Amino acid sequence: xxxxxxxxxxxxxEAIELTRKVEDSIDWIEVGTSLxxxxxxxxxxxxxxxxxxxxxxxDIKTIDNARYEFELCFEAGADVATVMGVSPLVTIDICMExxxxxxxxxxxxxxxxxDEQKRELRKYxxxxxxxxxxxxxxEESGSQNHGTGQGVFSGFQVAAAGGINLDSIEDLAxxxxxxVVIIGSAITKAVNPSEAAAKFKQLILQTEGIKAC
Amino acid sequence: xxxxxxxxxxxxxEAIELTRKVEDSIDWIEVGTSLxxxxxxxxxxxxxxxxxxxxxxxDIKTIDNARYEFELCFEAGADVATVMGVSPLVTIDICMExxxxxxxxxxxxxxxxxDEQKRELRKYxxxxxxxxxxxxxxEESGSQNHGTGQGVFSGFQVAAAGGINLDSIEDLAxxxxxxVVIIGSAITKAVNPSEAAAKFKQLILQTEGIKAC
Numbered sequence: 377x378x379x380x381x382x383x384x385x386x387x388x389x390e391a392i393e394l395t396r397k398v399e400d401s402i403d404w405i406e407v408g409t410s411l412x413x414x415x416x417x418x419x420x421x422x423x424x425x426x427x428x429x430x431x432x433x434x435d436i437k438t439i440d441n442a443r444y445e446f447e448l449c450f451e452a453g454a455d456v457a458t459v460m461g462v463s464p465l466v467t468i469d470i471c472m473e474x475x476x477x478x479x480x481x482x483x484x485x486x487x488x489x490x491d492e493q494k495r496e497l498r499k500y501x502x503x504x505x506x507x508x509x510x511x512x513x514x515e516e517s518g519s520q521n522h523g524t525g526q527g528v529f530s531g532f533q534v535a536a537a538g539g540i541n542l543d544s545i546e547d548l549a550x551x552x553x554x555x556v557v558i559i560g561s562a563i564t565k566a567v568n569p570s571e572a573a574a575k576f577k578q579l580i581l582q583t584e585g586i587k588a589c
Numbered sequence: 590x591x592x593x594x595x596x597x598x599x600x601x602x603e604a605i606e607l608t609r610k611v612e613d614s615i616d617w618i619e620v621g622t623s624l625x626x627x628x629x630x631x632x633x634x635x636x637x638x639x640x641x642x643x644x645x646x647x648d649i650k651t652i653d654n655a656r657y658e659f660e661l662c663f664e665a666g667a668d669v670a671t672v673m674g675v676s677p678l679v680t681i682d683i684c685m686e687x688x689x690x691x692x693x694x695x696x697x698x699x700x701x702x703x704d705e706q707k708r709e710l711r712k713y714x715x716x717x718x719x720x721x722x723x724x725x726x727x728e729e730s731g732s733q734n735h736g737t738g739q740g741v742f743s744g745f746q747v748a749a750a751g752g753i754n755l756d757s758i759e760d761l762a763x764x765x766x767x768x769v770v771i772i773g774s775a776i777t778k779a780v781n782p783s784e785a786a787a788k789f790k791q792l793i794l795q796t797e798g799i800k801a802c
Contacts, residue, residue, distance in 0.1 A: 385657055410657055413649060416629035436626060439650060439673060440700065440723040444598055444623055460652060462675040464701050467725045487653065488677050490703075510653040512680045 377549060377580050379573070380433060380535070382560035384408030384511075388419050392426045394564055401573035404431040404456070406558060412436055417452045424453030431455045437485060439463045442470035450478040456504070457482065461489040461497050472500055483535060494528050504556065505529045509538030520544065522552055542575055549583045590762060590793050592786070593646060593748070595773035597621030597724075601632050605639045607777055614786035617644040617669070619771065625649055630665045637666030644668045650698060652676045655683035663691040669717070670695065674702040674710050685713055696748060707741050717769065718742045722751030733757065735765055755788055762796040 381402040383391040388411065395405055405427055411419040412434065420434045434454035438445045442459065449457040459471040461484045468484065475482045484497055487508040497505065513519040520539045536548055537558035545557065559576060566572035594615040596604040601624065608618055618640055624632040625647065633647050647667035651658045655672065662670040672684040674697045681697065688695045697710055700721040710718065726732040733752045749761055750771035758770065772789060779785035 384654070410654055412626055412629075413658060414630050414661060416625075416631070417627050418629070437650075437652060439652070439675075440725055441597070441623055442725055445626060448627060460675075462652075462673075462701060464723060464726055466729045467723065470725060470729065488675060510677060510680065512653055512655055512683060513677055516679045516683065 377554060377584060378403035378556045379576055379580065380404035380406050380556050380558040381563060381573070382406040382408055382435070382537070382558050383423075383564065384410045384560060386411070386564070388415055388422050391419075391423065394569060395423075395427060397570045398563060398573035399427065399430070401570075401577040402430075402563075404433050404556065406433045406435050407454070408560075409435045409437050417448050420449060420452040420454050433483065434458070438467065438471060440467055442467045443474055446471050446474040450474070450480050455480055458485050458506070459483075461486045461493055461505075465496065468497070468500060472502065476502075491528075498528060498532070501532070504533040504535050506535040506537055506556075506558070507552065507554075508536075511538070514539045522548060542572070542579065545576065545579055546583060549580065590767065590797060591616035591769045592789055592793065593617035593619050593769050593771040594776060594786070595619040595621055595648070595750070595771050596636075596777065597623045597773060599624070599777070601628055601635050604632075604636065607782060608636075608640060610783045611776060611786035612640065612643070614783075614790040615643075615776075617646050617769065619646045619648050620667070621773075622648045622650050630661050633662060633665040633667050646696065647671070651680065651684060653680055655680045656687055659684050659687040663687070663693050668693055671698050671719070672696075674699045674706055674718075678709065681710070681713060685715065689715075704741075711741060711745070714745070717746040717748050719748040719750055719769075719771070720765065720767075721749075724751070727752045735761060755785070755792065758789065758792055759796060762793065 379402045407420050407423050424432050432454050433456040434449040435458050438459040446457050471482045483504045483506050485506045485508050507522045522536045533555045535556035536554040540559050541562040563569050563572045592615045620633050620636050637645050645667050646669040647662040648671050651672040659670050684695045696717040696719050698719045698721050720735045735749045746768045748769035749767040753772050754775040776782050776785045
């Protein structure tokens with residue numbers, strides 16, 4: 377299980393400084409939507425330059441203009457870029473095609489997708505599917521439910537995002553068993569981010585150790 | 590009927606230069622999603638500084654993190670900002686609340702919304718509803734269908750976007766009767782953008798003249 381550090385609502389320099397403190401404990405770096413919308417594609421470029429050996433995920437949340445946006449991301453150094461599962465399928469087709477051409481990956485964000493949409497999305501076998509409790513759902517409704525299993529995405533690469541903390545990660549690992557856990561404020565807003573990230577890593581290694589037994 | 594000039598897939602300086610050529614014929618200036626994602630919020634700030642007397646629409650396509658994104662847009666000088674109709678309703682609630690606090694407007698982009706979602710969105714009486722044929726749907730499937738009437742949004746402020754040109758605007762005006770027509774490449778890619786914009790304005794004035802008779 378990989379840890380993706382989500383960086384949001386901060387300056388690029390702050391994102392770099394924060395990542396330096398935790399880089400030994402995390403696997404992927406997410407350039408959050410708010411960084412891209414506030415500072416543009418420069419946010420992806422600067423993160424890749426600062427951490428050339430990490431996987432960089434651009435959370436661009438494409439919903440149209442897929443070729444233009446995905447080419448921007450990959451040219452800027454992103455290894456993975458996101459598209460909304462609620463997009464027209466033609467948009468997701470283009471994302472898959474561009475990613476394939478660049479030998480990069482697509483993460484499909486399942487935020488607010490219907491069951492029917494989820495079933496249709498199963499045709500994208502090379503994608504990573506992200507079960508996503510949005511910031512607004514967490515902050516306004518207190519929701520943290522990522523579902524109780526991989527459901528229609530059993531056998532696919534699955535990621536989980538939204539309000540994951542040290543108390544919830546073990547249950548999440550057992551129920552959803554994601555390939556990637558996306559952690560934001562539980563690390564970035566911790567009193568000691570380095571210590572928090574190390575604890576997440578330790579818990580994940582323990583959980584995987586138990587599973588391997 | 591107002592003309593909203595959509596600026597996409599270009600540098601900020603090019604967007605300003607192009608808008609200078611057509612400003613007498615257009616009403617609203619749309620800072621396109623691609624400008625925001627490529628260059629950040631600076632794209633909104635620079636357009637408002639260059640055209641302080643025009644209405645600036647920030648096509649930020651919010652789908653989460655609504656308070657942060659909408660405050661960024663309005664603080665940068667936007668008069669209208671967009672949210673996706675496929676978002677969780679809690680996100681759209683926040684957009685409406687922030688816009689209300691700033692005395693600004695929300696445009697709800699209906700791209701890929703279901704009939705059920707459209708009916709739910711009718712509760713946002715102060716919003717502008719945008720019937721949207723996406724770039725990807727136009728370019729990959731050749732689709733240009735904006736529907737044949739205002740449907741569930743009869744009596745609401747409606748905008749139409751996607752592939753509108755000099756041949757289609759009269760039919761669109763008659764069938765959908767939008768408050769705002771969003772025109773991109775039919776002006777920005779015209780051999781003579783100033784002439785193209787003036788023709789759109791003339792056609793709209795004629796159509797409105799016929800209706801007033």
